[in-house]
Amino acid sequence: MGDLAAKLQEELTCETVFQIGDIGIAESTVITWVIMAVLLIFALFMTHNLRVDNISKRQAAAEFIVVKLNSMVEGMIGKENRKYVPYLVTVLLYIGVSNVIGLFGVKPPTKDLNVTAALAIMSIILIEAAGIVKRGVKGWCKNFAEPIAIVAPINVLEIFIRPLSLCMRLFGNVLGAFVIMELIKQLVPVVLPLPFSFYFDIFDGLIQAYVFVFLTSLFIKEA
Amino acid sequence: MSTLIAIGAGIAVLTGIGAGIGIGIATGKATDAVARQPEAEGKITKLLLLGCALAEATAIYGFVIALLCIMFLG
Numbered sequence: 244m245g246d247l248a249a250k251l252q253e254e255l256t257c258e259t260v261f262q263i264g265d266i267g268i269a270e271s272t273v274i275t276w277v278i279m280a281v282l283l284i285f286a287l288f289m290t291h292n293l294r295v296d297n298i299s300k301r302q303a304a305a306e307f308i309v310v311k312l313n314s315m316v317e318g319m320i321g322k323e324n325r326k327y328v329p330y331l332v333t334v335l336l337y338i339g340v341s342n343v344i345g346l347f348g349v350k351p352p353t354k355d356l357n358v359t360a361a362l363a364i365m366s367i368i369l370i371e372a373a374g375i376v377k378r379g380v381k382g383w384c385k386n387f388a389e390p391i392a393i394v395a396p397i398n399v400l401e402i403f404i405r406p407l408s409l410c411m412r413l414f415g416n417v418l419g420a421f422v423i424m425e426l427i428k429q430l431v432p433v434v435l436p437l438p439f440s441f442y443f444d445i446f447d448g449l450i451q452a453y454v455f456v457f458l459t460s461l462f463i464k465e466a
Numbered sequence: 467m468s469t470l471i472a473i474g475a476g477i478a479v480l481t482g483i484g485a486g487i488g489i490g491i492a493t494g495k496a497t498d499a500v501a502r503q504p505e506a507e508g509k510i511t512k513l514l515l516l517g518c519a520l521a522e523a524t525a526i527y528g529f530v531i532a533l534l535c536i537m538f539l540g
Contacts, residue, residue, distance in 0.1 A: 319512075416526060453515070
């Protein structure tokens with residue numbers, strides 16, 4: 244048991260890989276760079292040499308992916324908020340890839356609390372900015388007193404609760420899946436982990452990416 | 467001391483009961499709804515996912531607290 248606790252401790256702490264001046268570059272940052280590079284190269288490969296007619300198979304696949312993802316997020320956020328779709332699809336791709344990347348033996352960046360906190364803070368800034376754009380500064384302030392003035396403190400508190408719950412949900416799910424997988428692997432190292440790995444590593448990770456984007460778009464919609 | 471920490475972590479994880487009941491009820495109702503109106507399945511699935519994610523969050527909080535108990539007190 245002590246072995247497992249030490250291993251968990253090691254997985255929880257995010258090591259500093261190297262330093263630039265006084266700023267330490269954490270492991271999750273480097274893995275994020277790798278994910279960015281992979282997504283960028285994939286996008287460049289899929290989109291080079293685009294044509295209007297007589298399209299190649301690769302272009303058809305690229306169009307299919309883009310249209311599917313866009314329409315999925317647009318269905319959640321509504322037609323009137325279409326301008327936020329590219330950001331949300333980017334977040335969806337990033338969280339999805341980084342949850343699944345654990346299969347390749349690297350530490351998923353979403354297992355670092357700082358990464359999920361940063362994503363949640365970006366989300367809440369976008370949500371409040373969307374509210375300001377939609378209602379103007381005055382209307383945005385007034386919106387806190389909806390439906391009656393007495394709930395205003397709760398509405399203000401929600402600004403802090405929403406990113407906290409977004410951040411903790413993603414972090415807790417990824418960490419929980421990891422802990423359960425480690426326990427199963429200690430119990431029965433062969434065959435049995437396979438179906439569980441399917442659920443916890445692939446399905447759960449993608450669902451969490453979907454849920455994160457879904458909740459953000461829901462909040463934007465009602466901001 | 468470590469026994470007390472273990473008991474505390476166990477109590478924190480009891481939040482899972484609520485999440486389990488909540489997700490169970492939500493899934494049952496969703497199945498009911500799909501059986502009644504199979505054409506509305508897409509919308510129902512979306513709502514179910516949202517509800518499950520919100521219900522599951524409480525269990526996750528309990529889990530995180532339990533883990534923090536073991537990591538930082540033990």
